[in-house]
Amino acid sequence: MGEEAGGRVLALSDGVFAIAATLLALDLRVPEGLPSGELHAALHRMVPPLQGYAIAFLVIGVLWLGHHQLFALMHRIGPRVAALNVLLLGLVALLPFPSSVVNDYDDEPVVVISYALNVCLIALVQVAIVAVALHEGDFVPGVTRARAYVPSAITAGVFLVSVPLALVSTQWAMLSWLLLIPGHFVEARVNRDPRSGG
Numbered sequence: 001m002g003e004e005a006g007g008r009v010l011a012l013s014d015g016v017f018a019i020a021a022t023l024l025a026l027d028l029r030v031p032e033g034l035p036s037g038e039l040h041a042a043l044h045r046m047v048p049p050l051q052g053y054a055i056a057f058l059v060i061g062v063l064w065l066g067h068h069q070l071f072a073l074m075h076r077i078g079p080r081v082a083a084l085n086v087l088l089l090g091l092v093a094l095l096p097f098p099s100s101v102v103n104d105y106d107d108e109p110v111v112v113i114s115y116a117l118n119v120c121l122i123a124l125v126q127v128a129i130v131a132v133a134l135h136e137g138d139f140v141p142g143v144t145r146a147r148a149y150v151p152s153a154i155t156a157g158v159f160l161v162s163v164p165l166a167l168v169s170t171q172w173a174m175l176s177w178l179l180l181i182p183g184h185f186v187e188a189r190v191n192r193d194p195r196s197g198g
Contacts, residue, residue, distance in 0.1 A: 006074075006076065006077040009071075009077050009082050009085060010071060012089065013067060013071075013085060013089060014064075014068075016089040016092055016093055017060060017063070017064040017067070017092060019093070020060055020092050020093055020095050020096055021057060021060045021061070021064075023096035024053055024056050024057055024060070024095075024096055024099055025053060026096075026100075027049060027053075027100050027103055048103070048106070049103050052099070052102060052103040052106065052174075053103075055174060055177060055178070056095070056099040056102075058177075058178075058180070058181075059095075059119060059177060059180070060092070060095060062155065062180045062184070063092065063119070063122060063123075063155070066126065066151045066152060066155065067088075067126065069151065070126065070129065070130065070148070070151070070152070073139050073140060073143045073147070073148065074133060074138045074139055074140065075138065075139070075140045076138050077138065078132070078133070078136050078138055080132045080136065081129055081132055081133050081136070081138060084125055084128055084129045084132060085129065087125055088122055088125040088126060088129070091118060091121050091122045091125065092122060094118060095115075095118060095119070095122075098111070098114050098115040098118050099115060101114070101115075102115050102174075106170055106171070106174065107170055108170070109166045109167050109170055109173075111170075112162075112166040112170045112173050112174060113163050113166050113167075113173075116159040116160075116162045116163050116166065116173065116177075117159075117163065119155065119159045120155075120156050120159040120160050120163075122155075123152045123153075123155035123156035123159065124152075124156055126151075126152040126155075127149065127152045127153065127156065130148045130149050130152060133148070134148060150186075150187045151184075151187050154180070154183040154184075154186065154187055155180065155183070157183075158176065158177060158179045158180055158183060159177065161176065162174075162176045162177060
């Protein structure tokens with residue numbers, strides 16, 4: 001796939017991530033026409049949805065950064081990688097739906113698990129993209145297997161672990177998603193380690 005076509009793939013990807021992130025905010029609204037005495041209570045009720053939005057936005061942000069960094073390591077985007085990327089974008093576009101349901105039913109394990117599995121599938125598709133790109137020689141010279149695989153593997157691991165955790169406590173499961181932050185530092189350390197070649 002040529003440079004121009006590759007640019008279109010990345011432009012489409014950025015657009016889907018941006019729309020998914022924007023849709024997260026659609027449920028954040030205070031009822032209109034409230035008396036001033038009820039506004040404070042209404043704003044207080046917005047705290048849990050805002051917390052849910054912050055976590056969901058963080059997740060999409062981490063996914064986008066990982067996607068951006070992965071494709072920046074490629075000198076070409078082959079047809080198989082492009083096809084897998086379309087599948088990945090379909091799963092990203094779906095994220096606002098389970099995120100909205102989590103905001104309303106965050107005490108239901110099946111709801112939290114459905115969101116976690118959605119993100120886990122995105123990460124696993126990205127792992128598949130890495131495998132295909134390595135096989136077809138799409139990466140620029142010097143990219144190690146660890147550098148290519150670790151970011152997606154961390155995301156998949158964090159959300160996979162949260163699935164059984166949700167059966168015990170949905171709140172702890174959602175808080176565990178914040179492990180993406182230290183996970184990013186682990187990834188950076190692995191990629192700086194010269195022994196992590198592949």
